[in-house]
Amino acid sequence: MAFETITVDTSDDITVITLNRPDALNALNQQLLQELCQALEEADGSDQTRCIIVTGSEKAFAAGADITEMADKSYVDMVGQAYFQAQSERITAIRKPVIAAVAGYALGGGCELAMMCDFIIAADTAKFGQPEINLGVIPGMGGTQRLAHAVGKAKAMDMNLTGRFMDAEEALASGLVSRVVPAKKLMDEARGAAAKIAAKSLLASMAVKDTVNRSFEVSLAEGLNYERRTFYGLFATQDQKEGMAAFQEKREAQFRDK
Numbered sequence: 001m002a003f004e005t006i007t008v009d010t011s012d013d014i015t016v017i018t019l020n021r022p023d024a025l026n027a028l029n030q031q032l033l034q035e036l037c038q039a040l041e042e043a044d045g046s047d048q049t050r051c052i053i054v055t056g057s058e059k060a061f062a063a064g065a066d067i068t069e070m071a072d073k074s075y076v077d078m079v080g081q082a083y084f085q086a087q088s089e090r091i092t093a094i095r096k097p098v099i100a101a102v103a104g105y106a107l108g109g110g111c112e113l114a115m116m117c118d119f120i121i122a123a124d125t126a127k128f129g130q131p132e133i134n135l136g137v138i139p140g141m142g143g144t145q146r147l148a149h150a151v152g153k154a155k156a157m158d159m160n161l162t163g164r165f166m167d168a169e170e171a172l173a174s175g176l177v178s179r180v181v182p183a184k185k186l187m188d189e190a191r192g193a194a195a196k197i198a199a200k201s202l203l204a205s206m207a208v209k210d211t212v213n214r215s216f217e218v219s220l221a222e223g224l225n226y227e228r229r230t231f232y233g234l235f236a237t238q239d240q241k242e243g244m245a246a247f248q249e250k251r252e253a254q255f256r257d258k
């Protein structure tokens with residue numbers, strides 16, 4: 001299917017999905033989220049893709065859910081349509097690593113989408129925020145939950161209650177993003193990180209994603225148990241044999257996802 005609100009480019013083993021509604025600062029409407037889910041699932045199922053990057057434009061990663069689309073909805077509409085629920089679940093069900101490369105505004109649903117990715121690389125122009133309070137609502141896709149996990153209660157409360165934006169430097173210091181780079185270098189940095197990930201065993205990188213995400217869902221004891229069992233399980237793979245043999249033989253490992 002031809003996409004209208006995103007572009008998708010796969011080269012080497014990296015798929016870059018670019019949000020593309022420039023007139024609305026990439027506001028997330030139903031169509032965009034449907035297309036994004038479809039593109040993510042296609043990349044997840046593709047033999048070629050080993051890492052995915054989600055990005056936006058220089059001005060905006062995404063300025064939030066589409067307010068025009070939402071404004072006239074009723075409670076019954078929202079509940080009845082389970083607004084954005086299915087799409088959020090589809091995005092977080094992606095098994096391959098997903099990097100968010102964020103320049104400009106990542107607000108509301110845009111910030112929440114970035115936080116649904118596995119980690120965020122930010123341009124020095126990035127601005128994160130949960131300004132839903134200014135609209136008389138609260139976040140609905142993780143802005144009170146994932147943000148609190150990422151930056152702690154004080155900053156999550158501050159951002160959600162005041163609606164203020166956090167710049168890239170503060171986002172880095174707060175643990176919301178893993179790296180900040182000059183805006184012109186954003187995609188090089190994201191592709192570099194994706195290439196590093198793509199060179200590993202996909203079985204191991206999917207296991208990392210699964211187990212780190214599990215840490216946000218369960219107690220420490222359960223998480224450690226889950227991690228240990230996943231670790232043991234990787235000893236059933238050829239990639240474990242190859243990785244450890246390569247270390248002993250002082251050569252680069254050639255992983256085959258087996």
Ligand code: CO8
Nearest residue numbers: 023024025027063064065066067068083084108109140141
């Ligand atoms: N929705 C729809 N259109 C938008 C949005 C948006 N979120 N953001 C910007 N636009 C549009 C503007 O209306 C404008 O369109 P037009 O040119 O036709 O008037 C165009 O994009 C450019 O925007 P501005 O002229 O406002 O650009 P500025 O540079 O002056 O300002 C800002 C940029 C600060 C980003 C400003 O556009 C802004 O404040 N945007 C809204 C940010 C916001 O409130 N985001 C939160 C939205 S609510 C949300 O995300 C809830 C998610 C949870 C859903 C979960 C359901 C379960």
